[in-house]
Amino acid sequence: MSREHLILCGPPGSRRAPPKSRGGGKTVLLDVTPDSGNLHLRVHDITRRMAADLPPVVHDLVEISSYVFGGDQALYRGDEDGLDYGRRWRRRLRFDVPVRCPDVWRRDAVTGELVRTLSFLSDDDYEFTFRPVRKATPFPSYLEFGDEAAAADVEEVMLFSGGLDSLAGACEEVLDNARKVALVSHRPVTKLDSRQWRLVSDLRDRAGPTVPAPFHVPVLVSQRGTAAREYTQRTRSFLFASFAAAVATMLDRRRIRFYENGVVSCNLPICAQVLGGRASRTTHPRVLAGFERLFRLILDPSFVIENPFLWRTRTDIINGVRAAGHARLIAGSVSCAHTIAAETDRPHCGICSQCVDRRLAAMAAGLTDLEDPPERYRVKLFTDRLDRVKEQTMVERIIGTAREVLAIPGPAEFLRRFGEASRLLGQLPGPPDQNARKLLKLHRDHADEITGVVERELNARFRVGRWHDLPPTCLLRMLAGRAAEAAAPPADGLLAAAYPFPEFTPDAIDWAIIQALLASPTTMDQSEIEAETGVRGNRVSRRTIGTRLRELRRLKIVDRPKGDRGGEHLTPMGRAFAMSKLPKAG
Amino acid sequence: MGHSRLGELPLTYEWDDVVAQIAGGADAAALATAVIDAADEAFRQAARDAGVKFVFHLMTKVTLAAVADGDFAVALGDAGVRVRPQPTVFDLVGGFADAVDDHLLGTGDRTDFGEMAQMAAAESLANVVDAGSASRLFGTTGDDVREAVAELSRPSGFERLARDFVARLVQRFLTYHLSRELSAHVGPGKRFANVDAHAEFNRRLWRTCEETAVIVKDFAGGWYAKKRFETGITAADARDFVCGAFQKVRKELRVRGGTHVA
Numbered sequence: 001m002s003r004e005h006l007i008l009c010g011p012p013g014s015r016r017a018p019p020k021s022r023g024g025g026k027t028v029l030l031d032v033t034p035d036s037g038n039l040h041l042r043v044h045d046i047t048r049r050m051a052a053d054l055p056p057v058v059h060d061l062v063e064i065s066s067y068v069f070g071g072d073q074a075l076y077r078g079d080e081d082g083l084d085y086g087r088r089w090r091r092r093l094r095f096d097v098p099v100r101c102p103d104v105w106r107r108d109a110v111t112g113e114l115v116r117t118l119s120f121l122s123d124d125d126y127e128f129t130f131r132p133v134r135k136a137t138p139f140p141s142y143l144e145f146g147d148e149a150a151a152a153d154v155e156e157v158m159l160f161s162g163g164l165d166s167l168a169g170a171c172e173e174v175l176d177n178a179r180k181v182a183l184v185s186h187r188p189v190t191k192l193d194s195r196q197w198r199l200v201s202d203l204r205d206r207a208g209p210t211v212p213a214p215f216h217v218p219v220l221v222s223q224r225g226t227a228a229r230e231y232t233q234r235t236r237s238f239l240f241a242s243f244a245a246a247v248a249t250m251l252d253r254r255r256i257r258f259y260e261n262g263v264v265s266c267n268l269p270i271c272a273q274v275l276g277g278r279a280s281r282t283t284h285p286r287v288l289a290g291f292e293r294l295f296r297l298i299l300d301p302s303f304v305i306e307n308p309f310l311w312r313t314r315t316d317i318i319n320g321v322r323a324a325g326h327a328r329l330i331a332g333s334v335s336c337a338h339t340i341a342a343e344t345d346r347p348h349c350g351i352c353s354q355c356v357d358r359r360l361a362a363m364a365a366g367l368t369d370l371e372d373p374p375e376r377y378r379v380k381l382f383t384d385r386l387d388r389v390k391e392q393t394m395v396e397r398i399i400g401t402a403r404e405v406l407a408i409p410g411p412a413e414f415l416r417r418f419g420e421a422s423r424l425l426g427q428l429p430g431p432p433d434q435n436a437r438k439l440l441k442l443h444r445d446h447a448d449e450i451t452g453v454v455e456r457e458l459n460a461r462f463r464v465g466r467w468h469d470l471p472p473t474c475l476l477r478m479l480a481g482r483a484a485e486a487a488a489p490p491a492d493g494l495l496a497a498a499y500p501f502p503e504f505t506p507d508a509i510d511w512a513i514i515q516a517l518l519a520s521p522t523t524m525d526q527s528e529i530e531a532e533t534g535v536r537g538n539r540v541s542r543r544t545i546g547t548r549l550r551e552l553r554r555l556k557i558v559d560r561p562k563g564d565r566g567g568e569h570l571t572p573m574g575r576a577f578a579m580s581k582l583p584k585a586g
Numbered sequence: 587m588g589h590s591r592l593g594e595l596p597l598t599y600e601w602d603d604v605v606a607q608i609a610g611g612a613d614a615a616a617l618a619t620a621v622i623d624a625a626d627e628a629f630r631q632a633a634r635d636a637g638v639k640f641v642f643h644l645m646t647k648v649t650l651a652a653v654a655d656g657d658f659a660v661a662l663g664d665a666g667v668r669v670r671p672q673p674t675v676f677d678l679v680g681g682f683a684d685a686v687d688d689h690l691l692g693t694g695d696r697t698d699f700g701e702m703a704q705m706a707a708a709e710s711l712a713n714v715v716d717a718g719s720a721s722r723l724f725g726t727t728g729d730d731v732r733e734a735v736a737e738l739s740r741p742s743g744f745e746r747l748a749r750d751f752v753a754r755l756v757q758r759f760l761t762y763h764l765s766r767e768l769s770a771h772v773g774p775g776k777r778f779a780n781v782d783a784h785a786e787f788n789r790r791l792w793r794t795c796e797e798t799a800v801i802v803k804d805f806a807g808g809w810y811a812k813k814r815f816e817t818g819i820t821a822a823d824a825r826d827f828v829c830g831a832f833q834k835v836r837k838e839l840r841v842r843g844g845t846h847v848a
């Protein structure tokens with residue numbers, strides 16, 4: 001059983017003495033008090049009228065969701081390379097939270113729904129202790145007030161991340177349906193913040209004088225004074241939904257909308273290592289149903305949460321945006337998961353699942369280079385080298401899974417292949433049989449779009465007939481296989497005949513290892529290689545050596561002639577390769 | 587797809603050996619053995635996992651609900667699987683998933699092994715029950731589904747379910763590890779020429795798991811008949827079956843891997 005972590009919430013004077021943590025986990029202290037707390041919470045452009053007479057349970061919801069998000073970010077889950085079978089991934093989180101309405105939050109139905117939904121959302125175990133707050137922070141302390149007129153007559157409240165799907169939802173509601181919409185955004189980092197502002201500004205410009213301009217409500221929740229330790233942020237949609245529900249309540253609305261394509265919402269695993277919440281569940285139908293039940297218990301019995309894009313693929317969504325004449329806005333949207341590493345001109349990493357899915361959908365829809373500029377992706381999906389195993393796994397499995405889906409004849413077979421789909425059947429409106437059929441159709445359409453793009457790219461390259469200028473680890477060559485090798489003209493002499501990777505270019509670390517092995521007449525173990533690299537003035541850590549040696553063995557540059565524990569040695573091919581690449585004397 | 591969190595195999599001698607075998611062209615049976623050897627302790631933990639045992643026990647209760655007196659949906663509800671009246675295969679599988687999730691939420695016993703078992707069980711029920719009920723000419727009714735599940739309460743039927751479940755669970759265990767590496771061997775000059783070759787290997791691995799699970803089928807029917815009619819199937823019985831099945835599978839995989847060494 002994993003360790004239990006305590007998250008004690010509220011200002012220092014208000015917290016009771018920390019109970020003993022069961023199992024030796026960490027204790028995290030979180031405080032949203034403006035100016036002094038370590039969790040900064042700010043909601044912009046709310047009007048005084050909106051904030052007046054807000055039920056205290058809404059204040060509680062906003063603070064609880066902030067504490068949950070803060071705790072999520074504060075507790076590191078480890079990475080997936082250690083094979084601990086989820087022991088660090090799944091955390092046991094015990095929250096102690098001061099609230100204005102303890103009688104509401106302590107009800108079994110409320111705590112039960114909160115625990116059930118959050119547990120499914122983030123793959124953690126939750127326990128909550130709610131106690132009466134001693135001195136509540138007035139809600140206006142979290143607010144930056146805005147123009148009263150901007151918030152008048154709002155008809156719909158929707159979540160707006162600045163990604164492609166939420167942009168499409170905003171286009172549909174604001175531009176096509178001419179409705180007055182409140183766009184609630186979470187501002188995780190300033191880079192994303194400015195992009196969201198630009199998109200909202202573009203929407204307002206396109207709306208013009210006759211269509212109601214959208215009312216933007218940016219929300220900031222961030223650690224103050226310390227950096228977040230965990231980047232996965234699986235609880236972010238609870239934070240997002242809670243703030244949106246608060247805004248809806250302020251505006252006397254009883255509905256909030258997420259806009260996300262159904263394939264991303266369901267997020268069925270692309271390979272067997274992706275278990276449970278390792279595949280994010282941000283807008284999973286079970287999660288949205290859970291939020292809805294919770295908000296009905298604490299806010300209003302008629303509260304509704306919808307995802308109007310559930311039965312659409314991303315390509316469908318793009319086609320809708322383009323048909324309505326708004327395709328030029330797409331270039332300003334950002335879908336990448338790696339927001340911290342984003343560059344201003346190249347905000348998309350190109351190799352996370354969101355980037356890959358976005359690029360494939362854009363190509364399937366035939367977006368032009370102006371509408372989805374390829375240069376905004378740091379890695380070109382089909383033609384750039386994929387150096388890391390995780391990158392190769394990501395793209396190869398996305399394509400491989402799509403091909404499997406196309407071969408599935410019916411909904412029962414779909415369930416036989418994707419056991420995770422069993423968690424969807426009862427969460428969607430309508431009978432499970434119908435949902436199974438619709439799920440299959442959705443995923444088949446998506447798979448069709450992906451494989452269509454793949455075939456076009458392969459055919460185009462086969463027509464060109466040139467493969468040797470592409471890195472061997474690029475997606476196109478992974479797809480083409482032997483046909484590409486046959487078409488590649490031979491490179492220089494015997495080396496090319498003997499060695500299939502003339503394009504492999506060792507970096508400084510690879511070279512340090514290769515040179516260490518080149519200089520040794522016998523096998524070397526990793527500690528000896530590490531020492532030798534140190535002597536040469538470019539010491540490489542043993543862990544890095546281990547990773548690189550595995551790759552060099554895959555490339556058949558290195559092997560273990562005396563077995564697993566007999567040390568490393570350059571192969572004859574590896575030796576010839578190394579000699580050919582060394583700078584010539586004179 | 588949304589965000590997916592991926593990993594790689596640890597940099598240990600055991601896993602380096604598995605990687606070398608992949609690169610060297612070892613067949614599915616040999617690789618299955620290599621994974622079981624490298625993950626031996628994890629395989630033993632999976633056999634003792636509370637979630638795995640619960641899933642298997644719940645599957646036996648589902649089969650017995652079909653032959654209980656009264657309404658099938660009510661009997662399933664008594665077993666913890668809430669479904670609509672006259673449940674279809676999809677109702678059954680969805681209700682089963684919810685029941686496992688609710689139970690493990692309450693006990694705090696969620697692990698990757700339990701997750702593998704839950705998915706294997708959902709797929710197995712979908713496979714075996716659907717095959718049983720789909721033989722009808724004019725569509726599948728709730729009664730057809732009940733009859734198909736009732737068939738699984740006979741020793742011969744339970745053998746099929748147990749074999750299918752164990753095969754899928756073993757496949758999931760193996761691919762949980764192998765999926766962290768196999769894609770790196772796709773492409774020019776590599777073990778798998780292209781994505782299709784990788785898919786063919788996965789099919790062969792599945793066949794290895796199916797053939798291996800025959801060893802479980804052979805004793806599952808007898809075990810089920812004895813326990814069901816003598817004492818009823820308890821949680822302790824389910825635990826013993828799972829542990830026994832894992833032991834048999836380990837031995838059988840090693841035999842198969844040994845005879846298939848490249």
